[in-house]
Amino acid sequence: MSGIKIAPSILSADFARLGEEVRAIDEAGADYIHIDVMDGHFVPNITIGPDVVKALRPHTKKTFDVHLMIAPVDPYIEGFAKAGADIITFHPEAGAHPHRTVQSIKAAGCKAGLSLNPATPLEFLWPLLPDLDLVLVMSVNPGFGGQSFIESQLERIAIIRERIDALGLPIDLEVDGGINNETAPRAIAAGATVLVAGTATFKGGPAAYAPNIKGLRGA
Ligand code: DX5
Ligand code: ZN
Numbered sequence: 001m002s003g004i005k006i007a008p009s010i011l012s013a014d015f016a017r018l019g020e021e022v023r024a025i026d027e028a029g030a031d032y033i034h035i036d037v038m039d040g041h042f043v044p045n046i047t048i049g050p051d052v053v054k055a056l057r058p059h060t061k062k063t064f065d066v067h068l069m070i071a072p073v074d075p076y077i078e079g080f081a082k083a084g085a086d087i088i089t090f091h092p093e094a095g096a097h098p099h100r101t102v103q104s105i106k107a108a109g110c111k112a113g114l115s116l117n118p119a120t121p122l123e124f125l126w127p128l129l130p131d132l133d134l135v136l137v138m139s140v141n142p143g144f145g146g147q148s149f150i151e152s153q154l155e156r157i158a159i160i161r162e163r164i165d166a167l168g169l170p171i172d173l174e175v176d177g178g179i180n181n182e183t184a185p186r187a188i189a190a191g192a193t194v195l196v197a198g199t200a201t202f203k204g205g206p207a208a209y210a211p212n213i214k215g216l217r218g219a
Contacts, residue, residue, distance in 0.1 A: 003193065004188055004192075004193060004194070004195065004217055004218070005031035005032060005172070005193060005194040005195070006029070006030055006031050006032075006194075006195055006197065006201070006213050006216050006217055007030065007031060007032035007033070007034040007065050007174065007194055007195065007196045007197070008025045008030045008033065008034060008196075008197055008198065008201035008202070008209075008213070009034040009035075009036055009145065009176070009196050009197065009198035009201070010022065010025075010033065010034065010035060010036070010198075011036045011047065011145045011198045012145045012146075012198035012199050012201065012202040013025075013202055018052070018055075018056060019055070019056060019059045021202075021206075022056050022059045022060050023059050023060060024206045024209055025201060025209055025213070026059075026060040026061075026062050027210075028206075028209035028210040028212075028213050029210055029213045029214065029217075030062060030201075030213060031062065031063070031194070032062060032063045032064075032065040032087070032194065033056075033060060033062050033063065033064050033065060034065045034067060034176070034196045034198075035048065035053060035056075035064060035065065035066045035067065035085075036048075036067050036069065036145075036198075037049065037066060037067065037068045037069060037070055037080070038069045038070070038142075038143065039069065039070035039071070041070070041071060042069050042070050042071040042091065042093075042094055042142075043069045043142045043143035044143050045143045045144055049079075050076070050079040050080050050082070050083040051083070053066065053080060053083035053084055053085060054082075054083035054084060056084075057083065057084035063086045063087060064084055064085050064086045064087070065086070065087045065089070065113075065134075065174075065194075065196075066080050066085040066086075066087065066088050066089065067089045067113075067115065067136065067176070067196075068080070068088060068089060068090045068091075068094070069091065069115075069142045069143070070090075070094060071091075071093065071094040071095065072094060072095050073090045073091075073094040073095050073101055074095055074100070074101055074104060077101070077104050077105055077108050077110075078104075078108050080110075081105075081108035081109055081110050082108075085110055086110060086111060087110060087111040087112075087113055087133065087134055088105045088108075088110045088111070088112060088113065089112075089113030089114065089115050089134060089136050089174075090105075090113070090114065090115065091114075091115045091116075091117065091120070091142075092114060092116075092120065092124040092125075092128075093117075093120070098114070098124070098128060099127070099128060099131070102114070102128060102131050102132065103131075106131075111133035111134060112131065112132055112133055112134070113132060113133060113134030113135065113136050113172075113174070114128055114132055114134075114135055114136065115135075115136035115137075115138060115142075115176075116135070116136070116137055116138060116156070117138050117141065117142060118138055118139070118140070118141060118150050118152065118153060122156065122159065122160070125160065126163070129163065129164070129167065129169065129171070130167065130169065132171055133170075133171060133172065134171060134172040134173075134174055134194070135160055135164075135171060135172070135173050135174065136174045136175075136176055136196075137153050137156055137157050137160065137173070137174070137175050137176070137192070138153070138176055138177055139153040139175050139176060139177040139178050139179070139183075139187070140176075140177030140178050141177075142177075145198040145199055146198070146199045147177060147178055148178050149177065149178030149179070149180075149183045150177070150178070153175070154186060154187065154190045155190075157173065157175060157187060157190040157191050157192050158190045158191055160173060160191070161173055161190065161191025161192075162191075164191075172193055172194045173191055173192050173193050173194065174192065174193070174194035174195070174196060175187045175192040175194070175195060175196065176196035177196070179195050179196060179197040179200055179216065180197070180199070180200045180216075181200070181215050181216065184197075184200075184216045184218065185218055188218070195216055197212075197216055200212060200215075200216060201213060201216070
């Protein structure tokens with residue numbers, strides 16, 4: 001297999017049947033379960049909190065890849081860690097001290113990720129890179145599923161890939177937003193190793209999840 005990981009975003013799942021949906025994408029071959037947390041403040045949408053993460057935890061053993069689009073972020077780290085998050089990713093704009101946030105995530109026993117909006121300067125990333133487990137490049141503006149892939153992010157993925165390789169760091173490079181069978185191979189070619197996909201995973205209902213994931217992986 002290619003070594004590419006697929007992280008279905010449950011934002012596109014049926015929220016009335018979330019446990020079943022998580023089991024279905026687990027069985028369909030998901031590597032990570034991508035959980036989009038939005039607060040109606042940092043982004044213009046409200047989704048789920050730690051209690052929902054906790055309720056989903058018994059439904060799968062797969063990695064919970066929790067993407068926090070909330071500000072402030074620090075007061076909520078422990079809650080998401082206790083709820084069962086494996087990776088906690090935040091945006092550098094969500095607090096005054098991003099390095100301290102990375103330390104707090106690790107102290108809570110989780111892997112730490114930094115997410116960059118399409119217009120966030122890469123300068124936010126470089127000082128933190130050696131301490132991160134994951135870098136998440138947003139290829140849409142955060143807030144909603146089903147948006148179109150922003151082409152300019154491919155070059156940023158390539159720049160980050162070059163730096164990760166030069167430093168020999170064991171970091172996931174994840175891309176999130178507008179990923180489908182056309183954009184996935186291009187994101188992979190640029191250097192992404194984890195593909196978040198909401199719309200492209202959940203389209204067509206449960207019988208289509210396995211072929212959808214296989215298609216994204218390029219198998
Ligand atoms: C956007 C979220 C994404 C989104 C992806 O704010 O972070 O994870 O749900 O959805 P698609 O794959 O539909 O673009
Ligand atoms: Zn996300």
